[in-house]
Amino acid sequence: MARKGYIQLVNGFYMNRKVRKLRHTCPSAIGAFTMMLTFCGDNLSDGHISEDDALYVLDITDSELEALCNVGMIEPDGNNGYYIHDYLIHNRSREQVQKKRESNAENYRKNKNEVKTSDSDDFQTAESRLNRDKHQNTRTPEHQNELSKDNSTPPTPSKPDFAGLLDSLERIYPTNRFDGKTSQARMQLEIEWPKIVKAAGEADPCEFLEAKTRAYVGATEERFVKTFSRFIGGELYAHNWEKPKPETPRARQVQPVKSRSQQNLEANMAKTWQYMTEEERARYSQGGFNAQQGRGGGVVVAD
Numbered sequence: 001m002a003r004k005g006y007i008q009l010v011n012g013f014y015m016n017r018k019v020r021k022l023r024h025t026c027p028s029a030i031g032a033f034t035m036m037l038t039f040c041g042d043n044l045s046d047g048h049i050s051e052d053d054a055l056y057v058l059d060i061t062d063s064e065l066e067a068l069c070n071v072g073m074i075e076p077d078g079n080n081g082y083y084i085h086d087y088l089i090h091n092r093s094r095e096q097v098q099k100k101r102e103s104n105a106e107n108y109r110k111n112k113n114e115v116k117t118s119d120s121d122d123f124q125t126a127e128s129r130l131n132r133d134k135h136q137n138t139r140t141p142e143h144q145n146e147l148s149k150d151n152s153t154p155p156t157p158s159k160p161d162f163a164g165l166l167d168s169l170e171r172i173y174p175t176n177r178f179d180g181k182t183s184q185a186r187m188q189l190e191i192e193w194p195k196i197v198k199a200a201g202e203a204d205p206c207e208f209l210e211a212k213t214r215a216y217v218g219a220t221e222e223r224f225v226k227t228f229s230r231f232i233g234g235e236l237y238a239h240n241w242e243k244p245k246p247e248t249p250r251a252r253q254v255q256p257v258k259s260r261s262q263q264n265l266e267a268n269m270a271k272t273w274q275y276m277t278e279e280e281r282a283r284y285s286q287g288g289f290n291a292q293q294g295r296g297g298g299v300v301v302a303d
Contacts, residue, residue, distance in 0.1 A: 005042065005097070007037045007091050008090040008091050009034070010090070018071040018072060018073050020068060022068075022071060022073075025067060026063060026064060026067035028061075028257050029064040030070050032058070032060040032061075032064040032065075032068065033073055033074070033084075035050055035058045035060065036054065036058065036074070036082075036084060037044060037087075038058070038062070039053065039058060040084060040087060040091075042093060044094035044097055044098075045094070046087065046094055047084040047088060048081060048082070048083050048084075049081060049082055049083045050080065051065075051080040051081055051082070052175065063269055063287075065082070069082075072085055073085055093152035122183070160205070160206050162186060162189060165206055165209070165210075166180045166181060166186065166189070168206075168210055169209070169210065172210065172213050172214050172217055173213065173217060173225075173228055174217065174222050174225055177222075177225045177227050177228065178227070178228050179228055179229050180228040180229070184229070184231075185232070188232055188233055189232055192232050192233070193205070195235065195238075196208070196209055199237060199238045208237075208238055210236040212236075212238075212239075212241070213231070213238075215242070216231065216236055216237075216239075216241045218241070218243050219241040219242055220241070235273045
């Protein structure tokens with residue numbers, strides 16, 4: 001399998017004198033040259049390719065190799081191999097590519113460690129706020145009353161055991177759509193909690209959120225269920241979700257079935273009409289209902 005990378009092919013390749021000459025002398029050699037370019041780039045050979053690789057890996061013919069040597073696009077190395085002319089002028093060497101890969105790998109490791117540290121800090125911050133709220137809830141009623149008198153705004157609604165709440169919601173949600181256990185989703189739930197309490201009104205906010213989550217999942221086809229973080233962030237818990245009722249199938253209108261004799265009569269009438277003259281058809285048409293039954297207009301139809 002080819003490794004990820006690229007080689008340079010200048011925009012003016014089609015105007016190069018050597019390439020235009022090959023167009024007239026050996027057009028297939030141009031394709032062979034691009035195959036050699038990509039082979040050297042994939043194998044980091046600094047523009048060198050052995051004769052065996054050229055003949056038996058890339059299936060380049062002797063006449064194509066000779067044509068490329070004649071115009072100077074490749075050069076024999078003197079040991080049953082070839083160098084692509086000026087390859088290292090336009091492309092990176094093996095050493096440059098390896099250094100770049102090592103640098104990219106090191107940057108990836110650093111970024112990954114920074115992300116882990118950031119997530120840990122966010123989680124610790126959320127835990128500290130949760131512990132502070134728990135501490136406030138352990139105060140005596142008299143102390144709480146004093147705080148209410150001192151503050152002009154009502155206190156922040158107490159927060160639940162988010163870990164236990166998320167465990168309950170995870171059992172409701174489709175497995176592949178629940179991301180509530182990530183630190184970012186949990187932080188978002190904490191931020192949205194005052195809104196959830198407000199939407200719940202007099203109801204218990206935890207029971208309210210569980211009920212709304214269950215209603216949403218039940219009313220939505222599984223492949224269209226949004227991730228839990230989007231369910232919270234989009235305030236979908238504030239909507240009324242009802243499972244769509246199945247449509248009642250309409251009664252099919254059944255056409256009355258014609259009797260066998262009626263079907264035969266109509267078939268015979270149609271066949272007879274083909275052989276009637278214009279005068280007979282005119283008399284038949286004037287005969288009205290009796291004629292259609294085979295009793296008027298002088299037309300006799302067998303049953």
